[in-house]
Amino acid sequence: MARFPLPAVPSPLLDVEVADVPRRGVPRAVLVPVREEGGDEPELVEGVRPPAKAGDVRSVPDAGTAPRWLVGVGTGAPEHYRGAGAALIRAANDYVAAEAEAGARPSKVVQIELGEQVRGEDVAELALGLLLGGYRYRVSADAAKPAVRTVRLCTPFERAVPAYEQAVARVRELAAASTLARDLANAPSNIKDPAWLADTAERLADGVSGLKVTVRDERWLTEQGFGGVIAVGGGSASPPRLIELSYRPRVASKHLLLVGKGITFDTGGLSIKPADGMHLMRTDMAGGGAVIAAMRAIAALRLGVRVTALVPAAENHVSGSSYRPGDVVRHYGGKTTEVGNTDAEGRMVLADALAYGIRRFDPDAVVDVATLTGATKVALGLRTGGLYASDDELAHRVVAAGERTGEAWWRMPLLDAHVDAIRGELADVKQAPSGPGGVTAALFLREFTAGLPWAHLDIAGPARSEKNYAEVVPGGTGFAARTLIELAASYS
Incomplete structure (x- = not known):
């Protein structure tokens, strides 16, 4: 290329x-x-x-x-x-x-x-x-x-x-994080494939004391059983990556795990998106970009909390090797998913990363960030992020961090009345069941969190803007990066 x-x-x-x-x-x-x-x-x-x-x-x-x-x-x-x-x-x-x-x-x-x-x-x-x-x-x-x-x-x-x-x-460190997250989201996808995103994360960590980046390739992902990442990335000529960022200060009593969706371009796969608006899907890794940018700032500010971050990166393309509706995918750790819609790919890669991160690193709390559902975007509009959480204290910390940095979050319900909708017929869980899309997506992800305090940040609305407002300009907004930094600071 x-x-x-x-x-x-x-x-x-x-x-x-x-x-x-x-x-x-x-x-x-x-x-x-x-x-x-x-x-x-x-x-x-x-x-x-x-x-x-x-x-x-x-x-x-x-x-x-x-x-x-x-x-x-x-x-x-x-x-x-x-x-x-x-x-x-x-x-x-x-x-x-x-x-x-x-x-x-x-x-x-x-x-x-x-x-x-x-x-x-x-x-x-x-x-x-x-x-x-x-x-x-x-x-x-x-x-x-x-x-x-x-x-x-x-x-x-x-x-x-x-x-x-x-x-x-x-404030300069906060602004630098938002700027970097914008850069990563705005980069065109003919350049920004999973390997580019991983290489860029490694380069950005150079010279930042205490920040370490490890990149896992498609062979490692296959060997370790990252079935969701491999399925989503299987239709692209650009193979997937898992980007692992680690910050471990000498004195830290808490350990936070961040997971960011890194879909560097999303056609929707075989459940293909309409042509109108598809060009904007270069920003579908805005959650992963926010996580990478936040990790750089967390280390630069020398916050007194251990933070591990995972960004599963893949392209969701259409080809003879694309995954299909009706497929059953086995995730890291063994849980299986019945695929209903290949355009619901974000939750597939996040499921692997959540399961792996929790088993491998045993954190105290988990936060994932993703441009995940149009349903949350419709509910909250373009300037407010959706917050789904299994833990009240963690939810409060996220909202307070957003208030301190000028990023608005609204807590959405995790309605147990819809839990049965995600139960699979051919597999353990359904990837795209009927019902309220934002809620069922969050309930799906909760299945992979092992009961830990967990928050899911859906930024499908505020991750991208078409006009100036306040400090936001058209394109990727960098939304969530500042919140994640302040959230980590609250554990220091």
Whole structure:
């Protein structure tokens, strides 16, 4: 297969600095909170009315000594600062690109006046929006458009600089994880086969202290009885892989197992998908990408928890060697599955990885992440992940981790009334029974968790976006990576 260069993985991040002294001659932005009810009308700035809502950016033409941008931060909620940072960096990038196209030499540094009302947690959210809001992924022969390289956050409090720098440094790791997960999801599938994903994971671990990557090939998978992975990957000329990532700090009282779906392209197999939208299936490994990215950050942050991660990677293609509806597949550990729909391939590979990870590593808790069901996407839309959990404490930890990092989760029911639906006639379990699709998929996966505290994160909706909102841009969103990092931190 012919190969050609892709953009750097991971994509470079913006530099975010903290200072107490503004630089002369550098374009600046001012943060504008919402006007209190009954308060005075805000003064115009060079004829421009300040924004009235969060994420609204007003440009000041011929700013002179006035700020170049007025940025609405609403009531100062975390999502407001995050959205403001994202909106500002997009506006600033557009300004730099337009100025350069006009023949000018615009500054690629922007500074933001924080104001006395801005707190440390606000700085963190603002920085997260800045770091992620200007993300771009494009495979092109053309040079990338000029863009802002550095943003300086200028506080009036000199004593606050060290604390703000520490907050920005931690947020940078979270943003780097989301960016990497986006890169992996966006990479085109004529390059991103299971071997590429595995090789990339190995390369990304180089230089990250404490992070180890082991790659298992199709021969090992066959010998060990990974029947689900072998069945799903059997229709492709690109053989499957199991990517194993391990982080073992010297002192850790808890051990967390993460499992991410790594389907690098999904045609649906013999139960083929409609042509419309199939091109988006390069992002069907977004769960695996989030897991790989989270592991890199967990090790970089030196969290005090042991974490093992597994990403079963395969392509679900159509050929004479594809698995079929009606097949019976034997998973790692011996449990058998009756195949009903070859497009329900994610749960087939996750079942193997869950069974193997639990038996091999004996973790305290298990979390799997996958773009698994259209049913959960229909139920929750495109901005909220579905959470199915067998353990209340683990479910609470996931939701709280998401709240701290700006990723929304909604706990869905694991209805025992539908357990009988997954019982097989030819095999132990049915892969695609009738009933509520998100619930039955989760119940199927629960069969392979050996009764351990377990959470299933269905990100079929929020893993991909078609438009800008807050810090999200079109394409892979990196959703779940930040939640997994914060979840691991909660066990430290």
